[in-house]
Amino acid sequence: MQAKKFLTALSAAIALAAPAWSQTHSDPEKKAAGTWYGEYQPAPRQALQRFVTTRAADGTFTLHARMYENGKVVAELKNRGLWGVSNGMYFTVTTEVNDLPTEARKPDVINAYLVQKLEGDEFEYMHVASGNRFRVKRVEAGSVRLPD
Secondary structure, three states: OHHHHHHHHHHHHHHHHHHHHOOOOOHHHHHHOEEEEEEEOOOOOOOEEEEEEEEOOOOEEEEEEEEEEOOEEEEEEEEEEEEEEEOOEEEEEEEEEOOEEOOOOOHHHEEEEEEEEEEOOEEEEEEOOOOOEEEEEEEOOOOOOOOO
16 A cells, blocks of 8 residues: 555656756756666566666656566567656656556556666666666667667
């Protein structure tokens, strides 16, 4: 129940902040904007995830991810949505998955992360619900292509 209340409050905060996004950006938001590459493997012998996320200054993001087993692509995902950073929290609201709109009332489209590090070309964050940690590196837009 607390998670549902948190997600509802987070959704409301995002909705209220959206019009202000184009006018002001926090320092962490300026640092997090851009294109980032990361790899994540939840546990040994689980699929390796490689992903490229582009966070635009207008508060939108795109994510392209591929999952690999034994070096071969087993799944692919393309997300779009909204993002922001505030008070040490990084959040995303996924509005599309593989070009299909998401259901805004589903809690899995809203994700909150604790910012662990956001300096230069390094961004580390931890998913609040799962505890999964992500480390990404800033890259030039268009310079990284996920392997086939």
